Amino acid sequence: MTDSNNIKLLKPKLSKTLPEIFLTSEDIFDDASFSSAFIKDCCIENLDAAHVSFDEAVFKNVIFRNVSFNHLELTDVRFENCDLSNADLREASIHRVEFINCKLVGTNLSDSALRNAAFKNCSGKYCLFRFSDLRQVSFDNCQIPSSDFEESQFSKVEFKNSDMTQCQLSGVTLKGIDFSTCEIDGLGARTSDVYGAIVTDAQAISLARLLGIVIKK
Numbered sequence: 178m179t180d181s182n183n184i185k186l187l188k189p190k191l192s193k194t195l196p197e198i199f200l201t202s203e204d205i206f207d208d209a210s211f212s213s214a215f216i217k218d219c220c221i222e223n224l225d226a227a228h229v230s231f232d233e234a235v236f237k238n239v240i241f242r243n244v245s246f247n248h249l250e251l252t253d254v255r256f257e258n259c260d261l262s263n264a265d266l267r268e269a270s271i272h273r274v275e276f277i278n279c280k281l282v283g284t285n286l287s288d289s290a291l292r293n294a295a296f297k298n299c300s301g302k303y304c305l306f307r308f309s310d311l312r313q314v315s316f317d318n319c320q321i322p323s324s325d326f327e328e329s330q331f332s333k334v335e336f337k338n339s340d341m342t343q344c345q346l347s348g349v350t351l352k353g354i355d356f357s358t359c360e361i362d363g364l365g366a367r368t369s370d371v372y373g374a375i376v377t378d379a380q381a382i383s384l385a386r387l388l389g390i391v392i393k394k
Contacts, residue, residue, distance in 0.1 A: 184335050186313055187293040189253040189273045191233055205229055281321075346370060356380060 195215040202224045212232040222242035230250035237257045245265035255275045262282040269289040276294075281301035289309045297317045304324040312332040319339040328348035336359050343363035351366065352373030361380055368387050376384060 184313060184315060184333050186295055186315055187273050188295075189233075189255050189275055191235065191253060191255065195233070195235055 192213065195213055197215045197217065200216045200219060200221065202221050205221065205224055205226050207226050208228045209226065210230045211234060214231070214234045216234065216239055217237040218239070220240040220242060221244060225245040227247045228250070229246050231254050233253045235255045235257070236259050238259065240260045241264045246269070247265065247267050249266050249269040251269065251274045252272045256277065256279050258278045260280040261284050262280050263284065265285045266289065267285055267287050269286060271289060271294050272292045274294050276296045276299050278298045281299055281304050283303045284301060285305045286309060287305045287307040289306070291309060291311045291314050293313045295315045295317070296319050299319045301319060301321040302323055304321055306324065306326045306329050308328050310330045311334050314334045315337070316335070316339050317337045321344065322340050322342040323344065324341070325345040326349055327345050331349055331351070331354065334354065336354065336356060338358045340360045341356070341364065342360050343365065344361070345365040347366055347370060349366070349370055351370050353375070355375040357375055357377050357380070361376070362383055364384065366387060371384055371387055
């Protein structure tokens with residue numbers, strides 16, 4: 178089921194006032210757990226930690242540099258104006274999470290489970306979602322060219338006003354997905370993948386090559 182119509186995402190459940198904490202790389206280690214926290218204006222770098230969890234947290238103006246958080250657990254979390262470029266977040270569990278005005282260039286979210294996740298006004302060229310499970314996920318006004326969703330599972334996923342140039346979607350069932358407001362030139366997918374996708378006339382022409390059709394001008 179990949180129908181993207183009328184998607185209603187569950188927003189993060191966040192208290193109006195969260196206690197501000199000063200978080201450093203030294204505070205984060207394997208199996209560390211953080212809850213009810215407002216974290217801002219800091220840099221977390223040179224870190225490799227697994228099974229870290231954040232529950233009810235807001236990150237604002239935070240830079241993540243040279244970090245690896247395998248099996249990261251995020252529940253009721255918002256990232257605002259954060260830079261997670263090249264962060265290794267493989268096998269993450271993401272539930273009711275918002276990424277707003279974030280940099281996600283080269284961020285690795287392969288083999289992850291995303292539920293009720295919203296990406297808004299994000300820059301995520303080369304972002305990796307390979308073999309991930311996306312349910313109730315929205316990409317709105319995002320720049321995600323050359324991102325890779327190969328063999329991912331989509332359920333109620335939507336793309337709006339986003340640059341998806343040369344995105345890889347091979348092995349993804351796209352039936353019911355509306356790409357009409359997006360840029361999809363060079364989209365990588367199999368013929369069976371694009372069956373039932375919703376596109377404009379111009380987009381249909383660019384997708385014709387996937388069907389082996391030669392358009393004579």
